[in-house]
Amino acid sequence: MLALVGGSGFIGTRLALRLAAGEQAFSIQDKVLGTAYPELTCPVDVRDIGALRSALRGAECIVNLAAEHLDNVQPTSLYYDVNVGGAENLCAVAEELGIQRIVFTSSVAVYGFAPANTDESGEINPFHDYGKSKWQAEEVFRQWQVKDAANRSLVIVRPTVVFGEGNRGNVYNLLKQIASGRFVMLGEGTNVKSMAYVENVAAFLEFSLGFGPGIHTYNYVDKPDMDMNTLVSQVRATLGRGQGVGVRLPYSLGLLAGYGFDVLARLSGRKLPVSSLRVKKFCSTTQFASSVELTGFQAPVGLKDGLERTLRKL
16 A cells, blocks of 8 residues: 555645556555545644554555645745655654655755756755755655665655646746736746646655655656746747747746745745746756666656646646
């Protein structure tokens, strides 16, 4: 039995659909009751070790997808309570129940603003609490594995930005803005973005269930990478919004506007869609390399097809 902790979320739901199609038995432990498999879902918060202990009895493998991951989570201690404290609880319960396999979805955020084509050996340098907490969670899981290294299997998957149908994250917001005609390009647009289509991430998680004892760490990226000019132009053309990127503003003006929204957010107590952090992330290069291809895994959906599928569902 597989236990999908946080399995009602975006990636977890896709993984559950794949497992069901393959007739693999699984259960879902999540504080949110998802729409896909509510009958298989047990309401659990990873911060509650007692609830985890009860919900994970009978599990042979834990796939941990639970996380605080948004840019503007307040208080920031929630990143550590959920991502790190949750990892500690899962490892403690796995120890008690004799569970020897864990798959953990981490993030390329552990590298921070990394050099282009950073692979799994890249320097760990997170710049915000989300990335810091994900790295600390990885360390917790590694400590669990080395206690019985010959028998325990730990898979750490670090996806780059994940997009797909049904998501409401940064890529969705970008696509929605382009579709509405309100999008404004910031900066020169030559910065490169690595992305990952959700179906492919779920497929790799499923594939990794067969890995043996040891610590297996992989970035997950769908290639080829695109710079922002290419990505925006392709989306605009697909949506019939014309050629090129449309209106463009200098990075300095965009960043100034982001700081203005930061002030408004603090004064109003509201979470706003624009911030200086999001401007910096939008205009930075986030290009990663991966050793996934060495495992023999083949992504089921091409990146271009994934974008087109997502655009059809906007």
